[in-house]
Amino acid sequence: MSEIDEALRNELQRQGVWVTSMQELYNWGRKNSIWPLQFGLACCAIEMIATAASRYDIARFGGEVFRPSPRQADLMIVAGTVTKKMAPQIVRLYNQMPDPKYVISMGACAISGGPFKQGYNVLKGIDRYIPVDVYIPGCPPRPEALLHAFMELQRKIDSQKLTGASRAEHLDPAEPSEFPVPSFGEHDLEPPANRDVFHPAKIERQS
Amino acid sequence: MESLDEIKARIEDAVPGAKIDIVPNPGPANQPSLLIDNEHAPAIAQFLRDDPALRFDFCSNVTGVDWLDRTVKKTVKVKKLIDGEEKEVTETTEEHFPGYLEAVYHLYSMTHKQGPVIIRMRTADRVAGARLPSLTSIWRSAELQEREIFDLYGIRFEGHPDLRRILMWDEFVDHPMRKDYREPDDYEYEPTPHDDVLEKAKQHYAPRPQLDGAEQITAKL
Numbered sequence: 001m002s003e004i005d006e007a008l009r010n011e012l013q014r015q016g017v018w019v020t021s022m023q024e025l026y027n028w029g030r031k032n033s034i035w036p037l038q039f040g041l042a043c044c045a046i047e048m049i050a051t052a053a054s055r056y057d058i059a060r061f062g063g064e065v066f067r068p069s070p071r072q073a074d075l076m077i078v079a080g081t082v083t084k085k086m087a088p089q090i091v092r093l094y095n096q097m098p099d100p101k102y103v104i105s106m107g108a109c110a111i112s113g114g115p116f117k118q119g120y121n122v123l124k125g126i127d128r129y130i131p132v133d134v135y136i137p138g139c140p141p142r143p144e145a146l147l148h149a150f151m152e153l154q155r156k157i158d159s160q161k162l163t164g165a166s167r168a169e170h171l172d173p174a175e176p177s178e179f180p181v182p183s184f185g186e187h188d189l190e191p192p193a194n195r196d197v198f199h200p201a202k203i204e205r206q207s
Numbered sequence: 208m209e210s211l212d213e214i215k216a217r218i219e220d221a222v223p224g225a226k227i228d229i230v231p232n233p234g235p236a237n238q239p240s241l242l243i244d245n246e247h248a249p250a251i252a253q254f255l256r257d258d259p260a261l262r263f264d265f266c267s268n269v270t271g272v273d274w275l276d277r278t279v280k281k282t283v284k285v286k287k288l289i290d291g292e293e294k295e296v297t298e299t300t301e302e303h304f305p306g307y308l309e310a311v312y313h314l315y316s317m318t319h320k321q322g323p324v325i326i327r328m329r330t331a332d333r334v335a336g337a338r339l340p341s342l343t344s345i346w347r348s349a350e351l352q353e354r355e356i357f358d359l360y361g362i363r364f365e366g367h368p369d370l371r372r373i374l375m376w377d378e379f380v381d382h383p384m385r386k387d388y389r390e391p392d393d394y395e396y397e398p399t400p401h402d403d404v405l406e407k408a409k410q411h412y413a414p415r416p417q418l419d420g421a422e423q424i425t426a427k428l
Contacts, residue, residue: 118404120383187391201396
């Protein structure tokens with residue numbers, strides 16, 4: 001699929017000829033109908049609800065159809081504190097979503113455990129088990145921040161390739177779309193993190 | 208409301224053989240509590256709930272406390288005869304108190320608008336199967352909170368209708384609110400550690416790359 005020259009396309013548009021590509025059309029449709037999975041975990045969910053309500057109105061971006069079933073959802077908004085008891089269920093819901101699927105990690109807790117990071121019962125970030133596309137800091141993030149994350153995700157979807165070596169993950173059969181569900185261990189979740197997914201930055205410091 | 212001493216005396220009249228101590232609280236709250244013996248605890252609780260003058264019909268809070276083993280050192284100056292001469296010698300004595308677990312109940316009366324009266328029960332030791340009688344049959348509101356104490360402190364409440372873990376999963380074996388609980392080591396990524404977390408995060412630090420002298424050349428430029 002050859003890309004059309006930007007200047008040529010603008011010139012054609014000026015003359016009343018609208019040219020597009022299959023990839024552009026496909027991504028345009030996808031990015032404007034992201035259906036989130038309807039579930040919330042803590043106070044971030046209240047902000048997510050506010051984002052869906054009329055004042056902030058996520059429908060402006062095509063994301064208003066919150067689906068109560070993972071089978072119909074494109075986007076998982078992990079809104080709130082993920083306890084270790086809840087983590088296996090979240091991974092299971094993620095596995096049940098059909099490809100292509102995306103994850104927004106909303107708020108400090110979903111990113112790292114937040115204020116409960118050193119607690120015995122809170123998972124230190126959902127990115128230990130599933131891949132996350134957009135992180136939103138905040139405690140809780142305002143609806144504008146969630147809309148910003150939503151627009152970032154739209155930008156990501158828009159830039160995804162359909163063919164070639166750098167094509168989107170869901171079109172690559174080698175990329176996994178399901179991840180192992182952690183089990184309840186005697187002291188912690190087993191395993192404590194999925195090493196294929198979780199790659200924390202190495203911090204170089206004098207020990 | 209009657210004073211705690213009066214309540215104690217009336218319980219001892221009503222429940223023969225009951226051993227009750229008043230645990231003082233020297234803090235600003237100044238809320239002393241009744242330490243009741245485990246054997247007569249259900250009878251004492253029944254009395255506190257049903258006595259017409261007390262009627263503590265509302266158990267608002269049940270919680271646990273973990274008291275570790277402790278050793279108290281005392282230094283006493285003693286006069287002793289050494290070589291026929293009287294000298295002042297300091298003697299150090301160590302007293303060992305074994306640890307125990309405690310369940311604390313806060314009681315109010317809806318009928319008489321009075322309270323709180325705090326009662327405590329202590330286990331004999333700190334082992335995982337430490338036992339106390341359940342007071343769920345007296346105050347239904349204690350059911351979930353006794354389960355929580357069982358989960359987090361490991362006290363087994365005898366006579367509890369449904370003693371299972373409530374916050375942690377069933378396969379979990381530790382009791383996280385115990386003072387000697389050690390959490391799993393998942394401190395591999397701590398961008399801004401300090402205090403205790405810093406010490407734990409240091410175990411995961413990558414060693415600094417070997418310096419080859421090139422950085423000094425850059426510094427001179």
